[in-house]
Amino acid sequence: MDFGIKVATPEKQRSACAVIGIFESRKMTESAKVLDKITQGYIKSILTSGDMDGKVNTSLLLHNVPDTNFKRILLIGLGKEQEFKEKTFLAAINSTLGALQKTAVTDVILFLSDFPVKERTNEWKITQTIITSISSTYRFDQLKSKPENNQSRLRKMIFCIDNRAELAACEQAMQQGLAIAHGMSLTKNLGNLAPNVCTPTYLATEAKELAKTHKLKATILEEKDMEKLGMGSFLAVARGSEQPAKLIVLEYYGLNKKENPIVLVGKGVTFDTGGISLKPAAEMDEMKFDMSGAGSVFGTLLAVAELKLPINLVGIIPATENMPSGRATKPGDVVTSMSGQTIEILNTDAEGRLILCDALTYAERYNPKLVIDIATLTGACVIALGNFTTGLMSNDEKLAHELLAAGEQAADRAWQLPLGDEYQDLLKSNFADIANIGGRAAGTITAACFLSRFTKKFRWAHLDIAGTAWKSGRDKGASGRPVPLLTQFLIAQAKASD
Known part of the structure; x- marks a missing residue:
């Protein structure tokens, strides 16, 4: 899998899928708020319908969201905001990967500001996400006569950060994670x-x-x-x-x-x-x-x-x-x-x-x-x-x-x-x-x-x-x-x- 880093916000990004966090109960992260504004309340209407309440280990895949450059938007439950910590972050990443592996998505974009882990930097989040992502696709089938063909189609993940001053440190963290x-x-x-x-x-x-x-x-x-x-x-x-x-x-x-x-x-x-x-x-x-x-x-x-x-x-x-x-x-x-x-x-x-x-x-x-x-x-x-x-x-x-x-x-x-x-x-x-x-x-x-x-x-x-x-x-x-x-x-x- 390839990884990259951008200094960007959701408005002008283009991808097969964007991952957006939702806190319990139906509280939108900053990226979700931006997309909700672009789509004239579409994200809020989905939440209001009760299809996603933001609980940990839940997800909802949206197709053809109007007025965006994303083919899909994956809403990921982050649990209670005041309890969002390292374990919850890793659970959210695993939920993201599990949901994406069931789709034909080849590239995905994550906005790291959606995952505010206390006392953890963006560099830490990048390193851990890369390790978790590669581990999720690991298979040991070299001793099987017919290896299972259930590999994920996901080939690229882009991390979006807000501050250009962090770019060099985040790129170093990416290399360390790999x-x-x-x-x-x-x-x-x-x-x-x-x-x-x-x-x-x-x-x-x-x-x-x-x-x-x-x-x-x-x-x-x-x-x-x-x-x-x-x-x-x-x-x-x-x-x-x-x-x-x-x-x-x-x-x-x-x-x-x-x-x-x-x-x-x-x-x-x-x-x-x-x-x-x-x-x-x-x-x-x-x-x-x-x-x-x-x-x-x-x-x-x-x-x-x-x-x-x-x-x-x-x-x-x-x-x-x-x-x-x-x-x-x-x-x-x-x-x-x-x-x-x-x-x-x-x-x-x-x-x-x-x-x-x-x-x-x-x-x-x-x-x-x-x-x-x-x-x-x-x-x-x-x-x-x-x-x-x-x-x-x-x-x-x-x-x-x-x-x-x-x-x-x-x-x-x-x-x-x-x-x-x-x-x-x-x-x-x-x-x-x-x-x-x-x-x-x-x-x-x-x-x-x-x-x-x-x-x-x-x-x-x-x-x-x-x-x-x-x-x-x-x-x-x-x-x-x-x-x-x-x-x-x-x-x-x-x-x-x-």
Whole structure:
């Protein structure tokens, strides 16, 4: 879909369809008032008839409205004006897209002044509308023999603003929205692939393609390389699978290479059976999404490359399957991590932290400005925060606050959980330096406490996306999160370093 921005009001615009907001109860927005005046009361007569009362998630499509240059006018319910906020705005955009997809409309025009979201700028509205629009047309049908032909005919969306002074900032916001949406689509594609397709080797190949297309540097470490580095923890997870593990490294340089990079570490378990600690059969197919952290690193790197952000960024992806076999790691085994710390593996289904700890130690060689790991790490996070909010823990309060702020700005929220020393005692082992689980209590926090033992040399934050990386049920599929949060954070970092 193409997007554009104009400084314009409704009087002289021409389009296949104009979207006009109506508040409850039948209160016209400024654009509606302008069109009502042009049409000599036509809009008001429609409202008076009772066909549209302005409630949220309602719409009414008008054809051949007299004295206008629009073939259609779509009235969108905005709810109560005093309650119009971010959630209502996104609902209105979704209602707009849903209504338009049922028509033959190819181009549409939106007047942003019709959507007065408190404490949100036109730039924010443009970015969110673009992300929502591209997400609404996303389909994953590449594995079907006969893809469904139900694509929307909508090809172009124009945003109208009132103030020419905002034009440059709005155009920048449009580019950011496109880049984030493209990154989310890549993340979704990788997550939605079948696990017999999206193997560690496939991810390594995709990394090389991404590097080739966007002038990144790609390095793929094989198992023999990991053995030389002493990555006993990572390799313990890979032992049960016939698919070779890969450590994938992607490097983006928007600054002098001497500048310390930001490092993203993404969990890449391309299928997680739980290993010897086998998971229940119900919904085990969804464990193909256990590489969503890796997918989000791919997507964020794509967004950063498209925006050409002036930062240095490294993505590190430990990729493996977690399978049961005669070679698989057993509960009670003790392994030595790259850091030299020994780990008693009490549960082989707590494997994400085992591959991440070696990847975090590997990140030290980049002398990073900061490190963020992203992982579908704990079911406990889903219990704590549901499917709406990402869990956040950090050894640096400033970094945590910056990530929380980025999530608020991007409408991709996180919530900070504690990371106190008192939780570390839950990871004590009688036979090794540390156990890989700490029991049922505070499972999300103890998982982060485990990782924190490998992050003492840099500023670090951990994002647990177990509840937000994909959707179950009828709409099953990868969500593309937290690409918006990460990209917004990196945009802010780029601005701060100017």
